[in-house]
Every structure is written in structure tokens, then in C-alpha cells.
Amino acid sequence: MRSRLPTILLWLTLVVCAPLPYVLVEVGRQPVAALLQMLVVTLSLMAVEGSSGALPLTSWILGAQIVLQMLVLALIAHLVVRLLRRFFAERTATATWVVIAAIVGVALLEPIYVTPFRTGGLHATLAEVFE
Amino acid sequence: MAVLLATGLWFAHAASAVAEPATPRAAANGEENAPPHRCASYTPTRRVLFGDLHVHTALSFDANSLGTRNLPADAYRFARGEELGLQPYKDGKALRHARLERPLDFAAVTDHSELLGELHICHTPGESGYSSLVCRIQRRWPLLAYIFVSSRMLNSENPVRYSFCGSGGELCRKAASGPWQTIRDAAEEAYDRSDSCSFTSFVAYEWSGGPGGNMTHRNVIFADERVPELPVSFIDETTAEGLWNHLENDCEKSGCRFLTIPHNTNLSNGMLFATETGTIEDAQRRRRLEPLLEVMQHKGDSECRGGAPDEFCSFEKLPFSRMQEQPFHASWKQPLALSFAREILGEGLRRESRLGLNPFRFGMIAATDTHLGAAGDTDERGYPGHGAGGDTTSLEVPSVPDSLWFNPGGLAGVWAEENSREAIWAALGRREVYSTSGPRILVRYFAGFGYSKEICRSKRFVEDGYAGGVPMGGELHPAPGAAAQPTFAVSALQDAGTASSPGTPLDRIQIVKIWLSAGEVRQKVVDVASSDAGNDLDPRTCEAPKSGSASLCASWTDEDYDPKQSALYYARVLEKPSCRWTGYLCAAVKVDCRKESTIPGGFEFCCDQNIDKVTRERAVTSPIWIPVERAG
Numbered sequence: 049m050r051s052r053l054p055t056i057l058l059w060l061t062l063v064v065c066a067p068l069p070y071v072l073v074e075v076g077r078q079p080v081a082a083l084l085q086m087l088v089v090t091l092s093l094m095a096v097e098g099s100s101g102a103l104p105l106t107s108w109i110l111g112a113q114i115v116l117q118m119l120v121l122a123l124i125a126h127l128v129v130r131l132l133r134r135f136f137a138e139r140t141a142t143a144t145w146v147v148i149a150a151i152v153g154v155a156l157l158e159p160i161y162v163t164p165f166r167t168g169g170l171h172a173t174l175a176e177v178f179e
Numbered sequence: 180m181a182v183l184l185a186t187g188l189w190f191a192h193a194a195s196a197v198a199e200p201a202t203p204r205a206a207a208n209g210e211e212n213a214p215p216h217r218c219a220s221y222t223p224t225r226r227v228l229f230g231d232l233h234v235h236t237a238l239s240f241d242a243n244s245l246g247t248r249n250l251p252a253d254a255y256r257f258a259r260g261e262e263l264g265l266q267p268y269k270d271g272k273a274l275r276h277a278r279l280e281r282p283l284d285f286a287a288v289t290d291h292s293e294l295l296g297e298l299h300i301c302h303t304p305g306e307s308g309y310s311s312l313v314c315r316i317q318r319r320w321p322l323l324a325y326i327f328v329s330s331r332m333l334n335s336e337n338p339v340r341y342s343f344c345g346s347g348g349e350l351c352r353k354a355a356s357g358p359w360q361t362i363r364d365a366a367e368e369a370y371d372r373s374d375s376c377s378f379t380s381f382v383a384y385e386w387s388g389g390p391g392g393n394m395t396h397r398n399v400i401f402a403d404e405r406v407p408e409l410p411v412s413f414i415d416e417t418t419a420e421g422l423w424n425h426l427e428n429d430c431e432k433s434g435c436r437f438l439t440i441p442h443n444t445n446l447s448n449g450m451l452f453a454t455e456t457g458t459i460e461d462a463q464r465r466r467r468l469e470p471l472l473e474v475m476q477h478k479g480d481s482e483c484r485g486g487a488p489d490e491f492c493s494f495e496k497l498p499f500s501r502m503q504e505q506p507f508h509a510s511w512k513q514p515l516a517l518s519f520a521r522e523i524l525g526e527g528l529r530r531e532s533r534l535g536l537n538p539f540r541f542g543m544i545a546a547t548d549t550h551l552g553a554a555g556d557t558d559e560r561g562y563p564g565h566g567a568g569g570d571t572t573s574l575e576v577p578s579v580p581d582s583l584w585f586n587p588g589g590l591a592g593v594w595a596e597e598n599s600r601e602a603i604w605a606a607l608g609r610r611e612v613y614s615t616s617g618p619r620i621l622v623r624y625f626a627g628f629g630y631s632k633e634i635c636r637s638k639r640f641v642e643d644g645y646a647g648g649v650p651m652g653g654e655l656h657p658a659p660g661a662a663a664q665p666t667f668a669v670s671a672l673q674d675a676g677t678a679s680s681p682g683t684p685l686d687r688i689q690i691v692k693i694w695l696s697a698g699e700v701r702q703k704v705v706d707v708a709s710s711d712a713g714n715d716l717d718p719r720t721c722e723a724p725k726s727g728s729a730s731l732c733a734s735w736t737d738e739d740y741d742p743k744q745s746a747l748y749y750a751r752v753l754e755k756p757s758c759r760w761t762g763y764l765c766a767a768v769k770v771d772c773r774k775e776s777t778i779p780g781g782f783e784f785c786c787d788q789n790i791d792k793v794t795r796e797r798a799v800t801s802p803i804w805i806p807v808e809r810a811g
Binding site: 072073074086089090092093096097100101102103106164165166170 | 267312313315316319320321322323326327328329330331332334335339341342506
């Protein structure tokens with residue numbers, strides 16, 4: 049049985065870096081991890097202040113998008129690693145690391161995210177999304 | 180019958196007004212005491228002043244959440260002609276700037292009273308509550324915090340403050356005193372107390388009730404620097420009656436005078452005028468405290484319902500009835516009854532027939548409701564956006580600045596003897612005001628029972644207007660032996676504009692009549708003056724049209740007037756068609772809908788028939804009422 053590690057690593061990279069469209073009143077393009085961060089604070093606020101106003105609806109909207117996007121990203125990671133295995137065979141792990149490095153590099157250097165909810169501007173790099 | 184006059188006639192009116200002062204009839208009758216003469220430019224027959232009584236700055240939670248950094252003092256500086264930086268900011272520097280080519284005469288910063296304290300705490304290290312989860316979210320994801328906070332407090336029927344506000348919300352209520360003082364100081368600093376009277380400011384705020392998402396928002400304007408220690412918020416008082424009670428109690432202590440101005444009836448689903456007016460005392464109170472209605476602003480026009488038989492009502496209409504519907508097209512609904520001024524004015528006549536007093540006797544003004552601090556920035560060219568409740572994703576530079584349904588808003592035109600708080604306050608109280616959708620159109624409007632048919636040819640138009648009748652906002656009573664039908668005299672002068680933003684000629688003057696006949700509210704619109712029929716606007720270039728008239732004047736007698744029917748009449752002055760802000764954007768990027776390659780991303784609306792690219796700017800006066808004479 050072949051190792052699942054490359055798929056898991058690539059999936060985690062995509063979860064943290066892939067700019068995916070989402071809707072929450074505004075339309076944005078952020079990593080799933082950023083949505084997860086927003087969901088955590090929303091749930092925390094519900095725990096502290098009670099579930100008044102838009103908190104439950106926001107949780108549902110964020111939660112549904114997160115689950116869907118994570119599944120899509122898992123599928124993408126699986127397909128990409130299969131492709132890498134076909135082309136690089138024994139060097140699949142190395143190829144996976146190169147892909148991961150490329151994704152992270154672009155995410156850190158280019159403002160590929162659209163973040164209407166963030167202070168400090170609409171377009172952001174990965175570091176700015178999680179600053 | 181309509182009479183067209185040369186442009187110079189208006190100037191003759193103005194000149195005679197200065198040369199031959201006459202006391203306006205309203206003042207002479209003691210309906211309103213003439214304000215003290217203070218300014219060098221005191222004009223007994225009154226002059227028009229343009230202003231914006233609805234302005235938000237970074238002290239408003241929503242504006243702050245969308246990146247506005249301008250404070251009340253910045254808004255007043257802008258109103259007086261200085262440049263203003265606008266978001267987005269990069270490295271602390273504003274990427275956009277705005278400046279009024281013509282300063283305003285007066286303004287009021289009306290930041291939301293709700294959440295003034297919460298915002299202050301969240302941005303002041305060391306304040307108890309600064310480290311609370313809500314404040315952390317507000318600083319990190321301000322828009323997310325706004326969604327949470329507005330749904331919990333502003334749009335709730337039972338608003339509750341967050342726990343960091345302490346028991347009973349006392350910490351946040353007290354914390355509001357800081358920003359409230361900032362608002363008061365900015366108004367005081369901006370007010371020109373010298374005899375040059377260059378600018379007038381009012382201390383004010385907005386009470387922003389929105390139960391169920393239906394706006395019952397009201398601006399609270401104070402006559403002078405005497406104001407309560409704290410503003411009243413929707414969290415403290417959830418009804419208009421509660422707000423007025425609270426204000427009356429506060430003002431008894433501090434000696435203040437106030438009025439409240441409702442706005443966005445188009446987003447209220449009738450709730451703004453659902454107030455109880457079951458007794459004559461209620462009706463009197465309503466009439467006294469709410470003499471005005473803001474009928475036009477960024478979030479649409481509220482004069483009359485779109486799609487009505489009146490073709491000119493289809494102007495800046497929002498396609499939804501509550502702001503929450505905006506993102507979801509499938510949920511868009513038409514506003515319920517009493518969501519437009521004309522419907523409410525008619526309802527006032529109906530209630531008058533039951534009570535003996537019309538509770539909804541209001542004048543009409545317009546404003547911007549800017550959330551950028553850009554007071555009075557109504558030019559369709561270079562509209563910077565609303566700054567709250569629109570599309571934040573459109574804040575890129577350059578791009579579409581806001582929701583395509585919003586517009587640059589309008590101004591209040593006020594006929595006052597001088598540019599001072601006292602004179603403007605008196606004019607607001609007697610409703611001698613009108614709304615413009617942005618251009619500074621000059622409109623005089625009188626009604627009387629004995630005007631000469633030649634009043635438009637008279638060099639004493641204004642003096643004759645006051646002497647023989649009442650101005651806009653007034654109540655006309657037939658004098659014994661007077662003519663059986665009332666005559667209405669309207670004179671309008673187009674906005675000359677500026678070199679870079681020339682004005683648009685006038686198209687026509689209309690009189691809108693609303694009356695009660697056998698318990699039914701009826702209305703009709705009459706063209707009383709028209710220019711040529713041409714329309715030479717080229718939407719591809721948006722150059723100012725040449726057709727139309729620089730001035731129009733008309734006297735019109737209502738031959739159908741029946742003294743047994745209560746009636747009101749207001750004037751509407753329309754410009755020739757001109758480019759809407761969306762039209763200017765499309766013209767600037769040279770969109771050609773036949774060639775897809777000329778349509779940049781985000782500019783698809785240029786070829787969308789549902790989005791207006793041409794507009795019909797206008798002025799709408801306060802009505803003149805002719806009630807049924809009652810025995811005793």
C-alpha cells in the first residue's frame with residue numbers, strides 16, 4: 049500500500065493556500081483555513097454571548113462552504129498526486145514537495161486573495177490573510 | 180397658463196429682493212418669529228441656502244467597518260470646500276480624494292447613536308471591554324462584526340448590548356460621551372459665528388431603528404449648542420414615541436430644541452409612519468417634532484412609487500424593500516403602503532378628516548447619507564460611493580464605487596434670511612425648504628387666492644408671492660371675498676454648475692395635487708411650464724445637453740378646486756435628461772455594447788437595460804396645504 053502522506057500534505061497546503069470563492073453577504077476569494085478561522089470566532093461568540101442575530105445563520109453558511117470546499121480540495125489533492133505518481137513514479141514525494149513549494153510561494157508573494165472582511169485592503173497575500 | 184421667461188427675469192427678482200426688502204407674510208402673521216438679524220448678507224425676502232443634513236463619519240459603526248477614517252471635523256472641512264481623502268488606504272495614505280467645487284452653506288454630521296460607545300471602547304486600549312471577543316473581531320474583521328452587531332441590535336425588535344458593555348449596557352452608554360463630545364466640538368468649530376456667516380453647522384445624530392429590517396431611521400437635529408449629555412439610541416428607545424419622550428425629557432433639563440427627520444421611507448415598509456396618531460395631541464406632537472421628510476438620498480428616491488401612472492416617479496427606485504434583500508434577487512419585494520411621500524401625504528389628509536388635524540404635514544428635503552464624510556458630494560461625475568451597505572468588493576481603484584442601485588444623493592434647499600442657525604432652524608420649522616437630487620436648482624413656490632395672472636412677468640415676483648399668499652410649506656386659507664380658486668406661482672432657475680461640471684437646462688415644471696374626495700385620496704400631475712421638446716443628450720459622451728431652458732416660470736390656477744375637499748399641492752422641477760453616474764463610468768471607459776472587447780470586467784452593467792445610465796435630475800418643493808375650513 050502506497051503512502052497517503054503526499055496526498056494529505058498537498059490537501060493541507062490547498063486548505064491553507066488555495067484561493068476559493070465564497071459568499072457571506074460579500075463575495076470573496078480566500079483559503080478554506082481563513083473561513084475556518086471565521087467560523088471558530090463565530091462559534092466562540094455564540095458560546096460567550098448566546099446565539100442572537102445573524103450568528104447561527106453565519107455559522108451555517110460558513111460551515112457548509114467549508115465542508116464542501118474541503119471535500120473538493122481532497123479530491124483535487126488525490127487526483128494531482130495520482131498524476132504525479134504516473135509521471136514521476138519513485139520521485140513522487142519530491143515532485144509533491146515542489147508543487148507544494150510553488151503553491152506556497154505564489155500565495156506568499158502574490159495578492160491572489162479577495163478579502164472584504166479583512167482590515168487593510170481588499171486584495172491580500174497569504175501572510176496578510178492570516179496576519 | 181404657463182409662461183416662459185428669459186433667464187434674466189430671475190435675476191431681476193433677486194435684485195429687487197435685495198433692493199426692496201419686504202417682510203414675508205408668514206413672519207408678518209406671526210406664524211414664525213423672524214430670526215435676529217446677525218449676518219452681513221441678511222435678506223428679508225430670504226435667500227436660498229444649500230446643505231446636507233445627513234452625513235456619517237468614522238464614528239458610525241457601519242462606516243468604520245467599511246474603512247472610513249474621516250471624522251466629523253473632516254466632514255465639515257469638506258463641506259466648506261477642503262479636500263478629503265477616501266478609502267481604500269495604502270500605507271496610511273488615501274488612494275482616492277474628493278473636493279466640492281462649490282462649498283455647502285450648512286451641514287450636520289449625523290453619526291449613528293447606536294454603537295457609538297461600543298466602537299469607542301473597541302478602539303481605545305485600556306478601556307474595559309477593549310480585549311473582549313467582540314472588539315477583537317471588530318478590529319480584525321470589522322465587516323463581520325458589523326453583520327453580527329447590526330443583526331443583534333439595529334435590526335432586532337429587542338436589541339440587546341453585548342456583555343462587555345456591563346450591566347444594563349452602562350459602560351457602552353457612558354463611553355458614547357467621548358464621541359458625542361467629538362461631534363459637538365466639530366460642529367462648534369465649523370460654525371461661522373462672524374457676521375460673514377459663511378457656514379452653519381448643527382449638532383446632530385441619527386437614531387437608527389430597524390425592527391425586522393424595516394428602517395425607522397430618524398435624524399435628530401438640535402437648534403444650537405445646547406444638547407443633551409448623551410444621544411438616544413435605538414437600543415435605549417425602540418419606538419419613535421420613546422425617542423421623542425426621551426428627547427423631550429432631556430431637553431427640559433438642558434434647554435435644547437430638536438426636530439427629527441425621518442428618511443428612507445422606501446426601506447421602511449410603511450413603518451416610519453405607522454406611528455400612533457389616534458388623538459389630536461399625538462397628531463400635534465408628530466407635526467411639531469417632525470416637520471420634514473428626507474425624500475431622496477444615496478439609498479433611493481422616496482417621493483412617489485415607481486411604475487405609477489406618473490412616468491417621472493421611476494427615478495432612483497430601489498428594487499427591494501429592505502436592505503437585507505439586496506444580495507438575494509429572489510427575495511426582492513415591493514415596499515408596502517406608506518413607503519413613499521405621496522402616499523403618506525395622502526394618508527395625512529385622510530387622518531385629518533377623522534381627527535381635524537393633519538399629523539403628516541411635512542416639508543421635503545434631500546441629503547446624501549454619505550458614510551465617507553463627503554458631505555454634499557452629489558455630483559454624478561466621480562461619485563465616490565455610499566460607504567455602507569453597498570458593495571465593498573467594488574472599492575478597487577479604479578472601478579465601480581458602489582451598488583449600482585445607489586446614487587450620489589441630494590441636497591436640502593432652504594429659504595432663509597441669512598446663513599445662521601437661527602434662520603435655518605426657523606426655515607426648517609416652517610417647511611420653507613425643498614429637495615434637489617443634487618443640482619442646485621433655484622425654486623420659488625407660492626400659492627394664493629388673488630395672484631395676478633401676470634405674476635411671472637412682475638419684477639416683484641417674490642414680494643407679491645409673500646404678500647398675496649404663502650410660500651412652500653405653508654397653509655393657505657381663503658380670505659373673505661377672495662377668488663374661488665387658488666393660484667400657484669412657481670419660478671425655477673437651472674443650476675449653472677461649474678466649469679468642469681456644467682449644469683443641465685430645465686425641462687418642465689409640474690404641480691402635483693393630492694386631495695381627498697369622498698374619503699378617497701386622489702392625485703394628479705399637471706405640467707405648468709415646459710421648455711422645448713428636444714433631447715440632445717449623447718450617452719456615449721455625456722456632454723451637457725443644450726436643449727431646455729435656463730429658467731421657467733408659471734402661474735397655474737386650479738379650476739377644479741373644491742373648498743369642501745382638503746388638498747395639498749407641491750411643485751416638481753425637472754431637468755433635461757443627463758448622464759447618471761453609471762453613464763459617466765461607461766462613457767469614460769468607452770463601452771460599446773456591440774463589441775464585447777470594449778466591455779471591461781465589472782462593467783457588464785453598461786449593457787444591462789435594468790441599470791439606468793441616464794437620469795432626470797429634479798427639485799421637489801414642500802407642499803402647500805389648503806385644508807377644509809371647519810366651523811369654530
